[in-house]
Amino acid sequence: MENFSYCTPTRYLFGRGVEDQVGKLTAELGASRVMVVYGQGSVVRSGLLTRVIESLTDQDIMVETLGGVKPNPEDDLVREGIAICNANAIDAIVAVGGGSVIDTAKAIAAGARYDGDFWDFFCGKAVVQDALPIGVVLTIPAAGSEGSGNSVITKKEGKVKISIRTDYWLRPKFALLDPELTFTLPPHQTAAGIADMMAHIMERYFTPTKDVVVTDRISEGLLKAIIEEAPKVIAHPHDYEARANIMWSGTLAHNGICGCGRKEDWTSHAMEHELSAVYGVTHGAGLAVVFPAWMTYMAEHNPVKIAQFARRVFRVISTDDYAAAIEGIERLRAFFKSIGLPTTMAELGISDPDIPLLVERLHRNKGEVLGVYLPLTAKETTEIYQLME
């Protein structure tokens, strides 16, 4: 096991109606001038945005709003948000939405407390050392941003999608998780979110670090819970208990508990970010294509942990590591298909992928060598993209 530091100060309130606590919890942060960030209108149509604003104004909190966050959120809206914060002396941000909205709120929160351009944090020129406090009302269980210290923003110019991670500053102060708010998510978005949370666990699980028994067992338990509950939320979108289990899984998948004591890989996410950037695919759907391909390559070259995954998560019984790994990957692909996800580039709508472009962008943006489970150069990442065809 590796030495580690772990701190998750986010206060989670979970259950029916908890979003009505947003004003009270924001007031407890000492905030009096708040910017509410949201997406493309579903929270307007559902009335949730109005309820959130009323809960805030009931506490005598002044509210500014910033809507229009899109999937794969971009840098220009972040700058717009920072300008609003500065012009209005905003002292806290409330994000109402999923990962894109929360990540945008985080980038604004850091940028509003920084003298230079916020992109400095993403291109490695600066480290976040201050940020406005952030609260979250979650509507999409997927990205896990409600409990993480991470933010992913795409620079419009060149479509460069970069993820940053902070130990403390970008972790929300509170996150309100009401499973009922996810009842209206369409099946495709629900399924993409499920692939995303599974990927967050697996990027940490496939590690060269030995003897991380506790963190392995927790990760396997979470994966089993997700695989058990996923078909229920697809078949019965209003199944409160299944929605609740999926929602809580998404938070725990990415708040760091599955990474304690080990090196993490994150190559599959990096490879998917290029698919999203070049072809505009949904992040979770892209991951359902990338991860089995990455695992197939690993089954050939370093099957041990893939085999452990197969045996413990999917109860594969083969004693041969390669055979077990391959069977586990097939079971994972079958699971993704069963909830309506693609597992090839063609199914993702990419009929003629420009693999040299993807590989060139990948290594230009993320470095010559990627990952730790088995470090990969352009030769290997090319092979893995080919496995997705």
Added chain:
Amino acid sequence: MENFSYCTPTRYLFGRGVEDQVGKLTAELGASRVMVVYGQGSVVRSGLLTRVIESLTDQDIMVETLGGVKPNPEDDLVREGIAICNANAIDAIVAVGGGSVIDTAKAIAAGARYDGDFWDFFCGKAVVQDALPIGVVLTIPAAGSEGSGNSVITKKEGKVKISIRTDYWLRPKFALLDPELTFTLPPHQTAAGIADMMAHIMERYFTPTKDVVVTDRISEGLLKAIIEEAPKVIAHPHDYEARANIMWSGTLAHNGICGCGRKEDWTSHAMEHELSAVYGVTHGAGLAVVFPAWMTYMAEHNPVKIAQFARRVFRVISTDDYAAAIEGIERLRAFFKSIGLPTTMAELGISDPDIPLLVERLHRNKGEVLGVYLPLTAKETTEIYQLME
């Protein structure tokens, strides 16, 4: 799933040598006058206390000390600590030890910021609403107090052992977890700690709440990790990796993650507290006797969750709930025995137990009806104590 609130703000530093960060982390709390609380001298003999004090004074922190905390810590030492805090304007407490030391530090921390007598918190007259900040250097993985908001103190007069739980105030600000500090723990103490952490998970796991799939799977994963690593730390006390996994399990067993979304039971702990109070047995060893007896009663009257435990944790294959439950309990008893723990009152050194006294004390201290998995009156708790003979 039940609605829940969950917040674990404790900063964990885990690994070799992390105890040397104690001065730096305490200074970051803004503290300048610290009381170090410790036990019966092992941290003096090992040199750890000196290292902790040096790390603090290196940061120009003034240090007072309070030693002599014993297992099943008592109220008089808490009052002594509160007096020292008040006389010296102490602004933070550092606990160096295991659960008894940390629980004493917590009770002092709350009492020092309260006008009345600290026992008011334990007898239900007052609720903790302020406390000095607490840091921990952990030496015994067992009680999980390093990550919990709980404290257990025994009132010397009448030997009343009471546990309190706070959401926020009694959670340590930081906990330094160095597995090497546990290398010298004797096998009996190591094993008792293992029973204690397993009990913390199982008190939460055996619940009437349905559909807590995520929390169940995490709990089962932790139990499997403990059962896998326990024989290693007994056979090879200097096995760093096994000690590390056991140490991290002990924290996660009790920091609340295994309770999210469900009612908890805690009858076995209450029944053991009376064994400790009347016969002075080690808490963890007592739990190894109480829990299988409690489960045996439940196998007869409400076997469903006991059977799930048996199948998922011990891979029992029987499809009959009662048979599976009984087999799981036998496997648990065999596991406890394999690491040197008692599973009967006689093995615990209680040859002629006064069950009417235990039952009378239990219900006088904890109420007429105990628990939620199956609520129990004196009739049932008598039967369960009899199952321990």
